[in-house]
Amino acid sequence: MSMKATAIASASGTIINAIATGKGSAFGINLKVKATVELFDDGKNKIEGIVKDNPKVKPNLIKRCVKNVLDYFGLNYSAKVETETQIPIKSGLSSSSATSNAVVLATFAALGEKIDDELVLDLGIKSSFDEKLTVTGAYDDATASYYGGITITDNIERKILKRDKFKDDLKVLVLIPNLKKNVDVNRMKLLKDYVEVAFNECLNGNYYRALFLNGILYASALNFPTNIAIEAIENNAVTAGLSGTGPSYIALCYEEDVEKVKKTLEKYGRVISSELDYGGAEVIG
């Protein structure tokens, strides 16, 4: 009996980066990672991982995800896990959270196990922690990727405080500038009191203000340009800011402003046009 399944999960953009306070907020972006997992009941525990479209990316995280699911169910199966992705990697779009979601979900489906959303999220976050890819567990990113829409979370308590949708039908522009990522946690923690101001705006539903303010704060702490978000707004973006720990920036705008904002952002690097995602993660085969 073939134990094989495929699942997808979404990228997520940052409204509030949780590293400074432990609380964060993110929203689904319609850029997907796809994971296919095949299991073999051979008692050998041999797990092979293939990152199909990024040969430079090691398969450590995806092999860890499959191992954590098999360990959870006490199974010594062998496995083959393959991913392909539309999500820029190490870029602040939470490719790690999305990939963990997709691989864990595909492994549950290959086993024919009932999909327990919180357990899938927990095993994905455990895998990201095991691979030292997260500071707080990025429960904001993981839930936005898994459920779609906006999630506001306490990452330390691992609780969703609120789920929501943007009131406008917006397009998402993702800028991947030619800048080096630097995850200086101590400098980000200096922002605590100010990120709390942005977080309260977010809790009150003022997502555009929260995203912009969060982006200015974290770009300043991480020595990324703050002018990029200002120029996007000057060109009719409803909001813009650094995503996660960067270097990517995201801008939200109406359809009629996409070309204008895209042209502005293209001065700084590659721009991907996408849209808000409300579908989240799902088994597709």
Ligand SMILES: Nc1ncnc2c1ncn2[C@@H]1O[C@H](COP(=O)(O)OP(=O)(O)O)[C@@H](O)[C@H]1O
């Ligand atoms: N498609 C993929 N297949 C396998 N591993 C991936 C994939 N995308 C991301 N990863 C893993 O996630 C890591 C990047 O995650 P991270 O450093 O948290 O950056 P970000 O989450 O901002 O993209 C990669 O180094 C790799 O280990």
Ligand SMILES: O=C(O)C1=C[C@@H](OP(=O)(O)O)[C@@H](O)[C@H](O)C1
């Ligand atoms: O590692 C973490 O705890 C976090 C990483 C950040 O995302 P990226 O990994 O996408 O930079 C941030 O947005 C998130 O709120 C918390």
